[in-house]
Amino acid sequence: MGNPGRTPVGKRVGRVAALVVLVALTATGCSGDEILRFGWPVGVTPQANDMRWLWTWTVIAALAVGVIVWALIFWTATFHRKKKTAPGEEEELPRQFQYNIPLELFTVVVPTIMVCVLFFFTATTESKVLDKKPNPDVTVDVIAFQWNWEFKYEGDKAKRADGGQVSTVGSSGEIPLLVLPTNKTIEYKLRSTDVIHSFWVPEFHFKRDVMPDPEKNNQDFSFQNSIDREGSFVGRCAELCGTYHSVMNFEVRALSPDKYDQYIQLRTQTNPKTGKPNTASEALTAMNCGELCSPFAVTTKPFNTDRTARTATN
Numbered sequence: 650m651g652n653p654g655r656t657p658v659g660k661r662v663g664r665v666a667a668l669v670v671l672v673a674l675t676a677t678g679c680s681g682d683e684i685l686r687f688g689w690p691v692g693v694t695p696q697a698n699d700m701r702w703l704w705t706w707t708v709i710a711a712l713a714v715g716v717i718v719w720a721l722i723f724w725t726a727t728f729h730r731k732k733k734t735a736p737g738e739e740e741e742l743p744r745q746f747q748y749n750i751p752l753e754l755f756t757v758v759v760p761t762i763m764v765c766v767l768f769f770f771t772a773t774t775e776s777k778v779l780d781k782k783p784n785p786d787v788t789v790d791v792i793a794f795q796w797n798w799e800f801k802y803e804g805d806k807a808k809r810a811d812g813g814q815v816s817t818v819g820s821s822g823e824i825p826l827l828v829l830p831t832n833k834t835i836e837y838k839l840r841s842t843d844v845i846h847s848f849w850v851p852e853f854h855f856k857r858d859v860m861p862d863p864e865k866n867n868q869d870f871s872f873q874n875s876i877d878r879e880g881s882f883v884g885r886c887a888e889l890c891g892t893y894h895s896v897m898n899f900e901v902r903a904l905s906p907d908k909y910d911q912y913i914q915l916r917t918q919t920n921p922k923t924g925k926p927n928t929a930s931e932a933l934t935a936m937n938c939g940e941l942c943s944p945f946a947v948t949t950k951p952f953n954t955d956r957t958a959r960t961a962t963n
């Protein structure tokens with residue numbers, strides 16, 4: 650029976666829901682892009698962007714399914730509850746739907762299709778992210794060891810006067826800088842000299858274990874990406890690898906291709922003051938290009954690894 654002067658329940662629920670959505674969108678001060686990210690962090694590679702769109706569409710699909718399911722639950726609970734038909738009569742159960750073959754087929758077939766669609770888009774995104782070009786512009790050997798990193802550049806451009814290749818090694822006093830060019834295909838070849846480590850740059854949205862014997866372990870130890878903007882991005886070891894695992898950090902310094910070429914060239918040259926090839930910090934200092942050429946890491950700093958200062962309390 651209608652109740653004059655009052656809005657029907659369905660309409661009221663609809664209005665409250667619309668108000669909640671409106672407040673959520675306006676009060677949080679999020680931009681359209683931020684809303685569509687659904688919490689996905691901003692990445693710096695096209696690969697990270699591919700993964701971001703997979704996430705966005707997956708959340709939209711999940712929300713659409715959620716809204717339909719919630720609507721059906723509220724609709725059933727509100728309009729199809731046990732009710733009395735007349736005063737004094739026994740309560741009557743709503744119409745029952747068990748053993749309804751078409752309905753049961755529907756609830757099996759539709760979720761199966763949804764899982765297949767999600768699988769398809771996940772697999773295509775994964776193959777895009779892991780795709781490798783035959784001739785990358787830059788190849789860098791990433792050598793992990795307890796507890797630091799060495800980055801060795803391959804190719805003739807990175808050949809020093811003394812015949813060796815340009816390489817950067819971290820120490821307990823200095824965070825190693827992995828200087829890379831923007832908008833170029835970079836190949837990372839990962840290898841460990843001791844235990845299993847893991848190469849992780851959060852802004853790449855990519856992490857891969859660094860194995861001592863990748864071939865024996867049947868591991869694909871290389872991957873490629875490109876970096877779409879200049880900047881400094883922290884890198885970390887993401888596999889518990891012993892006492893100083895937590896201090897095993899590095900920094901990716903992405904420079905424009907011109908600046909990168911200048912950097913590599915400086916690294917191949919000998920420093921007249923020291924008689925040795927320029928170090929990463931010497932090359933960056935010589936380039937003098939502001940924050941981007943900061944000679945030391947800006948995203949993290951070395952930790953004090955001296956444990957001799959500590960004494961047992963009992």
Ligand SMILES: [Cu+2]
Pocket residue numbers: 793796845846847886887888889890894897
């Ligand atoms: Cu490690």
